[in-house]
Amino acid sequence: MLFYDAVNPAPNPRRVRIYLAEKGLSVPSETLSIVAGEHKGPDFLAVNPLGQIPALKLDNGDVLTESVSICRLFEAMHPAPPMFGEGPQGMAEVDMWIRRAELRMMVPLSMVWAHCHPFTARVVKPQYTEFGESQRPRVISAMREFDRALADRDYLSGKGYSMADIVLLSVVDFAGFVGIPIPEDQANLRAWHERVSARPSAQA
Numbered sequence: 001m002l003f004y005d006a007v008n009p010a011p012n013p014r015r016v017r018i019y020l021a022e023k024g025l026s027v028p029s030e031t032l033s034i035v036a037g038e039h040k041g042p043d044f045l046a047v048n049p050l051g052q053i054p055a056l057k058l059d060n061g062d063v064l065t066e067s068v069s070i071c072r073l074f075e076a077m078h079p080a081p082p083m084f085g086e087g088p089q090g091m092a093e094v095d096m097w098i099r100r101a102e103l104r105m106m107v108p109l110s111m112v113w114a115h116c117h118p119f120t121a122r123v124v125k126p127q128y129t130e131f132g133e134s135q136r137p138r139v140i141s142a143m144r145e146f147d148r149a150l151a152d153r154d155y156l157s158g159k160g161y162s163m164a165d166i167v168l169l170s171v172v173d174f175a176g177f178v179g180i181p182i183p184e185d186q187a188n189l190r191a192w193h194e195r196v197s198a199r200p201s202a203q204a
């Protein structure tokens, strides 16, 4: 196996690193430089034609992409401790929160990142700045949805720390990097963020 990785602040490979740290697993890896465009070079495009990181090359030569799918493979191989929920309802809840973090927060955040940030100006041409700015309030309102959900629980699924918390942590930290910190008045989300950031795995 070979895990294709990229350093922070790239949020998606970080999810896999946090997951592996939580599970106590280690996988051979190669770190590519996004700044140097290595993820768009011919060698990596031969691995993942999408030119996106992370990717996981399996021993049989097949390649998996998508951070959550890569973690699902490891989960099937190493089910304990469960990180994708337990029982029908528990598993569905973790899946629901993962999708909400990705669709309701990461999607508008990606638009702010792509269309407003100076780092992406080199590759996103043209940048539709006005459109990008219009997505900033959507990120904050998605944060508010999570703030409300966390009013009566320590972790998203309610049954303990899970992959959903890993995905949300990666998105919230990336939002901070893009210039959208958790608002002061979102005390539940801020407390959750402190809680999950205190786990050793968050250093990944």
Ligand SMILES: N[C@@H](CCC(=O)N[C@@H](CS)C(=O)NCC(=O)O)C(=O)O
Binding pocket: 006, 010, 011, 012, 013, 039, 050, 051, 052, 053, 054, 065, 066, 067, 068
């Ligand atoms: N949904 C994918 C997203 C992967 C992704 O967008 N990775 C970023 C780095 S964090 C990337 O490679 N961006 C370059 C691009 O999209 O061209 C996942 O979760 O793995």
